[in-house]
Amino acid sequence: MKICVVGAGYVGLVSAAILADWQHNVVCVDHNEQKIEDLLAGKLPIFEPGLQELVELNRRRQYLRFTAEMAEALRGCEMIIVAVGTPPAENGHPNLEDFWAVVKSFRENVGNNVIVMIKSTVPVGTGEAVSLYLNEKVSHTFSVVSAPEFLRQGTAVHDFLHPDRLVVGCMSPEIREQMKELFQPLDCPKVFTDWHSAEMIKYASNSFLALKISYINTIANLCEAVGGNIQDVAAAVGLDHRIGQAYLKPGVGFGGSCLAKDTQGLIAQGEVHGVNVWMFKDVLEVNYEQRVHIVQRLTEVLGNLKGRKIAILGLAFKANTDDLRDAPSVTIIAQIIKLGGLVKVYDPVVDSSSLPNIISVSTADNPYAACQGVDAVIVLTEWEEFLDLDLKRLQKSMNAPVFIDGRYLFERKRLLEAGFFLPERPSSSEWPVVQSMISAR
Ligand SMILES: NC(=O)c1ccc[n+]([C@@H]2O[C@H](COP(=O)([O-])OP(=O)(O)OC[C@H]3O[C@@H](n4cnc5c(N)ncnc54)[C@H](O)[C@@H]3O)[C@@H](O)[C@H]2O)c1
Known part of the structure; x- marks a missing residue:
């Protein structure tokens, strides 16, 4: 099939590379010329395990190419996949400016029957609106399919190839058969439904994942206050198969471009239609309080x-991505700097120059250099390499050995054995000891 993927981001690039790997003839178009130039030069604009190899292989085999020219990319294609960003607008609804700009260009540039697959996350009703718009005043047919994407950054290639389910919303039995054939390589339950349901499944799934994280963080805060080891509690609660272990990880809460945005999007849709959505507002509030909570503990x-x-x-x-969108680190660092703190950072993939300009930090080449002479260390991403740290060496190099494990990456016992102070509530009698270590400096 001749396929045009619009948007060379996490969803678009991964979709394009895999469809090319399935031997479709794929062109991936993005209006960001720098991104396309980088891709043409063999440089990926995002970090995603396994993607570089897939892109290189399929470019060599000539199943995959890149361009910044939309009209040229659309010429003669049988299917268009829309994978542009739908970031949150001020009012909580997703901003669909890019999405609609792209859709409008199809009517101008496509003169044959074509399938338009929406992979961007869009409000319920968008598929229908796109179909109405595209099929007005044209002699050919635009068949709209809502196929929301569920991949996670950091494991995107794997997730695309091994999803828990495929969701396809379409209204024509003929197109449904074509979709069955297209996604034949995927061995997973396949849910064929209408546009509205497909769109709602995406929002309902992401808001449930957000809810699970805020739920376990509330339990973590309760454990801190009344006693109980949250790591044991979360593991045991998750062993109940009705609940499950996934997304039951306590810590600094979720970030990234999806969970908060989609929960906000669901709230906005509920409010427009007069549906009570307070539960989701609490989910977001609990999430952002986790960031405040870390700075409070530090202070x-x-x-x-x-x-x-x-x-x-x-x-x-999160681990295995270079994405800083809505990252807890950005909020927490900004707050520490505002309170007069001096911040040294280390991340194995993200360059600190990607932080917003107003945030001034020094950068270290490795975790030991980052912790040398500091008064506290905070872990904000669950990078696997941190697990191999020599915690005693780290502890000895610090001015005051305060450790805040914002991801519950380490066993509490291991941190205590390494000689760290773990700031937890209720406030400890050890804090004056820590403070005297700092003033004796
Ligand atoms: N990132 C994820 O983990 C994930 C997972 C599932 C679903 N989604 C959804 O998929 C969509 C895309 O997300 P993403 O993370 O891949 O976004 P992204 O920001 O990484 O990529 C979007 C790309 O679209 C391009 N673009 C925007 N307007 C364009 C236009 N007019 N013409 C051509 N290109 C244009 C941008 O330049 C960018 O490269 C969003 O709706 C998101 O909610 C994302």
């Missing part, structure tokens, strides 16, 4: 943050 243990040196291990919003 409690160090007395105040003025002139205090803080190491941050991990900037990415």
